[in-house]
Amino acid sequence: MSLAKISQIAGRGVSVPGDDVDTDRVIPARYMKCVTFDGLGEYAFYDERFGPNGQPKPHPLNEPKYAGATILLAGRNFGCGSSREHAPQALYRHGFRAVLAESFAEIFFGNSITLGMPCLVMEGRDIRALAALLAEAPQTELNIDIPNSQVSIADVSFPAKLPDHAKEALLDGKWDAIADLLEGLDAVKSTAARLPYIQAA
Amino acid sequence: MGKTLFDKVWAAHTVRVLPNGMTQLLIGTHLIHEVTSPQAFGMLRDLKLPVLYPQRTFATVDHIVPTDEREEPFSDSLADAMIKELRRNCAGAGIKFFDLASGKQGIVHIVGPEQGITQPGTTIACGDSHTSTHGAFGAIAFGIGTSQVRDVLATQTMALQKPKVRRIEVNGRLAPGVYAKDVILHIIRKLGVNGGLGYAYEYAGSTFDRFTQEERMTVCNMSIEGGARVGYVNPDQTTFDYLRGRPYAPSQADYDAAVTRWKSFASDPDAKYDDIVIYDAAEIGPTVTWGINPGQAIFIDETIPTPEELPEKDRSTAEEAYAHMKLRPGQPIKGTKVDVAFLGSCTNARISDLQEVAKYLQGKRIKTGVKGIVVPGSQGVAAIAESMGLADIFRLAGFEWRGAGCSMCLGMNPDKLIGDQLCASSSNRNFKGRQGSPTGRTVLMSPLMVAAAAVTGEISDAREVFGLS
Numbered sequence: 001m002s003l004a005k006i007s008q009i010a011g012r013g014v015s016v017p018g019d020d021v022d023t024d025r026v027i028p029a030r031y032m033k034c035v036t037f038d039g040l041g042e043y044a045f046y047d048e049r050f051g052p053n054g055q056p057k058p059h060p061l062n063e064p065k066y067a068g069a070t071i072l073l074a075g076r077n078f079g080c081g082s083s084r085e086h087a088p089q090a091l092y093r094h095g096f097r098a099v100l101a102e103s104f105a106e107i108f109f110g111n112s113i114t115l116g117m118p119c120l121v122m123e124g125r126d127i128r129a130l131a132a133l134l135a136e137a138p139q140t141e142l143n144i145d146i147p148n149s150q151v152s153i154a155d156v157s158f159p160a161k162l163p164d165h166a167k168e169a170l171l172d173g174k175w176d177a178i179a180d181l182l183e184g185l186d187a188v189k190s191t192a193a194r195l196p197y198i199q200a201a
Numbered sequence: 202m203g204k205t206l207f208d209k210v211w212a213a214h215t216v217r218v219l220p221n222g223m224t225q226l227l228i229g230t231h232l233i234h235e236v237t238s239p240q241a242f243g244m245l246r247d248l249k250l251p252v253l254y255p256q257r258t259f260a261t262v263d264h265i266v267p268t269d270e271r272e273e274p275f276s277d278s279l280a281d282a283m284i285k286e287l288r289r290n291c292a293g294a295g296i297k298f299f300d301l302a303s304g305k306q307g308i309v310h311i312v313g314p315e316q317g318i319t320q321p322g323t324t325i326a327c328g329d330s331h332t333s334t335h336g337a338f339g340a341i342a343f344g345i346g347t348s349q350v351r352d353v354l355a356t357q358t359m360a361l362q363k364p365k366v367r368r369i370e371v372n373g374r375l376a377p378g379v380y381a382k383d384v385i386l387h388i389i390r391k392l393g394v395n396g397g398l399g400y401a402y403e404y405a406g407s408t409f410d411r412f413t414q415e416e417r418m419t420v421c422n423m424s425i426e427g428g429a430r431v432g433y434v435n436p437d438q439t440t441f442d443y444l445r446g447r448p449y450a451p452s453q454a455d456y457d458a459a460v461t462r463w464k465s466f467a468s469d470p471d472a473k474y475d476d477i478v479i480y481d482a483a484e485i486g487p488t489v490t491w492g493i494n495p496g497q498a499i500f501i502d503e504t505i506p507t508p509e510e511l512p513e514k515d516r517s518t519a520e521e522a523y524a525h526m527k528l529r530p531g532q533p534i535k536g537t538k539v540d541v542a543f544l545g546s547c548t549n550a551r552i553s554d555l556q557e558v559a560k561y562l563q564g565k566r567i568k569t570g571v572k573g574i575v576v577p578g579s580q581g582v583a584a585i586a587e588s589m590g591l592a593d594i595f596r597l598a599g600f601e602w603r604g605a606g607c608s609m610c611l612g613m614n615p616d617k618l619i620g621d622q623l624c625a626s627s628s629n630r631n632f633k634g635r636q637g638s639p640t641g642r643t644v645l646m647s648p649l650m651v652a653a654a655a656v657t658g659e660i661s662d663a664r665e666v667f668g669l670s
Contacts, residue, residue, distance in 0.1 A: 018517065018518065018521060019514075019517065019518050020394055020395070020494050020518055022494070022630075022632045024611075024630070024633070024634060024635050025632065025633060025634065028634055028639070029612060029613045029635075029637070030612070030613065030637070032236050032264075032613065033236075033265060033277075033279035033280060033283060033613065034279070034283075035239035035240065035243070035282065035283060035286050036239075036240055036243060037347075047633070047634050047639035052639065052640075076395065076514075077394060077395040077398075077428070080394060080395065080428065080494075081330065081425075081426075081630060081632060082329075082330050082611075082630075083237075083328060083329060083330035083332075083344040083345060083346055083425075084236075084346070085240075085328075085346030085347040085348060103395060103398065105395070105398070105428065106398060106399070106428070106430050107330060107344055107345070107346065107425075107430060110346065110349075111346035111348065111349075114346065114348045114349070115348070163362070164221075164222060165222045165223045165362055168220075168221040168222070169221045172220075172221070174220070174221065176348065177219070177223070177352060177359075177360035178248070178348075178351065178352055178355065178356075180219050180220065180221075180225070180360065181225060181352055181355070181356040181358050181359070181360060182250075182355065182356055184216050184217050184219075184225050184356070184358065185253075185356060187216045187217050187225075188216050188227060188253075188356060188357055188358055191214065191215070191216045191227045192227060192229075192254070192357065194213075195213065195214070195227070195229060196459075196462065197229055197230075197320060197323055198227075198254070198257060
């Protein structure tokens, strides 16, 4: 299985408000009644974006000026709560290819990397500065430079953090671990053979 | 230098280090349910991969199963399709399925321990963030996404980065009316909803030593609400006694050897931790949430914090919470009108939870206008509760007695809040919209506090309502 090597991501950005945005908000549970992830994109942030009768609410993702944005900006502890992969799947299928936030919940982070959607941590003041720039000039492209852990817009650059293992996985085109895991099957079997509870079954 | 249980279990299950530095970790026990597994089976079919160790995966239905309708086809055709899909996937791969007709179906985190599948010194994964529950047995248990469900089905392993370990000690005796639920809400309030990021939590101290296995499960369950993916308690005699005789526990002949092995996994007295925090049980009171995340919690006799009382970084979320919850800063939470009382979830729907509530609820009635539902965690719990007469106590008090499942904890089945109803809930998450209505409001608390709210129709101090002292 060969995957794209992800090194540079360019695109317009949009910032969603708030800290501790949980995955129930990213994709409400009622949209998880599905046996595939197809079609989840339109339900991203659904209850934040639409009222009970489907009428749009004020939300950055509803603003025409941000239409087509592929980089999502968020606050602290983004993606907390439920481990549902439906959340990053919904964002990816909505068109997002990277998330920049002050911090990420661990399961969301891992689920996103596995989809090839990098999550980079930035200082809160830098995220706010980017959001302010985007509000003024939403058509301006952001550039995410994975090898140098840097996000730039126009001629300004901001530092961003990505753990080494994730950086390496993206740059090597090994962000989905399955191929690596399958290569270790012999070692898996010998490890399992040493564990009585696995053998007892 | 001594080792923690986490270090020992991690080492015993390490297959190899991957080229990017992550560990390929063997997952000895895999639990699946209807919502996060169908796509994983689909991915396996696309990759033409078999399930490597079908005998190490166990399945049940919990998230979308109706609790008041047990005849198939269910009126929700999507739910019906998902349950049938799981049944088909399990049959195709040879996976044990605790189906609705088995008498053993229930919330996956209640079924695993009940069946003796959850054991000390093991690694467990499940496509559900409350998998940390199983850590109560001295297992290392991870909530995972669907791609990792695929990884575990295909390779019985996952790629993981080893976290740090924080020991959280709670010492002393809890006052009457204060429960394991209050302990974990207190810990989350103190350490924050993202305080556990990058950590596994080891819960210890004399309070945990005295806790029953079920109380330990309540605490480990909500580790993720504090940002820690894994939480565990070192196994001891309480653990070994709980497991003895359960269907999937080692047989009597093998039991002593298993106990010896299990004991060897417990953290060494001189184990090194990345961090240690210590709390006094006597300082913990009955705790309720007032906001939209589980860290926004206060004791029942405190007032809702004003922005000025909160650290600057917590103020914007607090403003969002006041607006959503329709609560005013500076006011008491006690006396807030309640529309729904929900007793259930993988946090607090075990037999001891129902017993404790029934003890005080006997002879009382829930307030007219309040909808009360009790959703036992499993068919096993329901059967015991029926035979002990607990179900009748709940029915006589005016509660609806339902079938087992996740129910109103996440509102994926027909059990949902309506409009901006306020729910006193024994569950684990008070996120906006969590209980099925985007404007619904959730106040988390212990099961007895839920019963107190049901009886009075408002958020109440169970110690006063039921005369505990």
